[in-house]
Every structure is written in C-alpha cells, then in structure tokens.
Amino acid sequence: MSETAPRRRRTGLVAAVALTALLAIYVWLVALRAVQLIGTGRTVGVVLGAALLVVPLLVLALIAREWLLALDVQRMADELAAAGDLPVDDLPRSPSGRVDRVAARAAFGPYRDQVEADPGRWQGWYHLAFAYDAAGDRSRARAALRTASRLHRGRPAGRDLP
Template sequence: MRKGLLGAVLLTGVLLLYGFVIGRTVWALVTSGSVVGAVLGGALVVAPLVGVWYIGREWWFAVQVQRLADHLHERGELPVDDLPRSPGGRIDRTVADAQFAERQAEVEADPSDWKRWFNLAFAYDASGDRKRARETLRHAVALEKASRARS
C-alpha cells in the first residue's frame, strides 16, 4: 500500500474514532446551559468538520488522479518510473532534472494537453518538488475535465 494512501486511511480512521469518543462530551457541553460549555462544545464539533472537509477533498483529488492514471494506463501512456536510483533508493537528481526539462518543454509546446501536465507532475515529484507536483496534477485534472466538457 502506498505511503500516502496509508496515511489517508489512518487519518480517516482517527477522525472517525475522535467523532465517536468526543460525541458524548460535546453533547454534555452544548446542553450544559453554560455559554463557555456551548462554545467549547461548538469548537469540538467544528474542528472535526474542517477535518472531514479536508480529508474528503483529498480523497476526491486522489480519485480524480487515479481516473487519469487509469485512462493513461489503458492507452499504454502512463509514465514509467525508470529513473536510476542509488542503492538506498534515492533518485539520481541529475537524470530526474534532465527528465523534468523534457517534460517542461513538452508542456510549453502544448499547454492545453492534460497528459503532458500529468507527466510534468511526476517529473516535479522525481525532482523533489512535491508541492508543485500536486499543483500540476490539479491543473491536469482541471484540463481533462474541461476537455471532457467540450466533447
């Protein structure tokens, strides 16, 4: 199981456990008749709702990215991670950076192609820039959605 998926499953489980355990306390605080109790009880409700929203958003993003990956896999276009690695498993950064330059040039040649953005996201990841990799995947999802809407 991938580390990110395992983390998401564990976080979802912890949030559900929190909801069950804290539920009685929230009810007692909200119905206590005290303003402070009601505010604390409300905070105990709002915090997990924010967590549920965030987790739901991340799960939905994962589903969308997986849909794109499945589409590319069906067509034999899914990027292959064949970058050389050290004995410890670290990607050779010079090769990853060279691959990144290729992927970036492909996107610049056709910025409306979601597949190129998808590939660029994995090049960002291989180069160690996870934040931009996620942003680029979000852009690929948006482009693919727009292309489906046009068809």
C-alpha cells in the same frame, strides 16, 4: 506491471481506508465532546463546543477532497495506461533507492515544456506532477496533480505552472 504492484496498491488502499476510519472515530469523538460542551449551557462551554464542531467539519471536507483526488488520479492513470502513456520511472537511483536528483532535474525540462506549450491538457500536468515528485518537490507535484485533476474533470486550470 510487476506482480508486486497490485499487492502494493492494495496494501496502500487498505492503509488509507484504515487511517480514514481511525480519523473518522476521532472526529466523531471530538464532535460528541463538542455537543456535550454546548449542552452545558455555559458561555465558555457553548463557545468551545461550537469551535470544536467546526474542526470535524473541516476535517471531513479535507478527507473528502483527498479521496476525490486519489480516485481521479487513479482514473487518469488507468486512461494513460490504456493509451500506453503512463510515466515511466527509469531514472538512475543510488544504492539506497533514492532518485538521482541531477538526472531528475534534467528529465524535468521536457515535461514542463509540454505544459507550457499546452496548459489545458491534463496529461501534460499529470506527467509534470511525476517529474516534480522525482525531483523531490512534493508540494509542486501535488499542485500539478490537482491541476491535472481539474482539467480531467473538465474544469479550467486555476493558475499557471506551480
């Protein structure tokens, strides 16, 4: 691992914590306004206030879900690193640093085959997620990471390949 990798990871963590803190302040302000609206006693205020209270709860649930996924992805990466099985980003890149999509698609096949052969193995889903990411398919990469996380925590996969 290069010397800049831990610094980059720390910077990313600081940014994530700072954004979460800002979002928490925003959610707190929205919840405060919601309680004030409910406190008016007027029908419109009560209905709007109640609706606004749902939003902070939803936001908090989504934030918690993302943090739990991030923590589990880090645990999975640590386990793979200890086993010497972390995905290696050795795909050719353009001068601007973008991954060559043709090479990414070609490298994608073995990871998909791995998951199809053993869909209950979280390591395969983890590798597939990074193959999807390299190929530019962020939504499938995220879905594969969620499946890897579920399997890593001992829960069965919810569905087939994303």
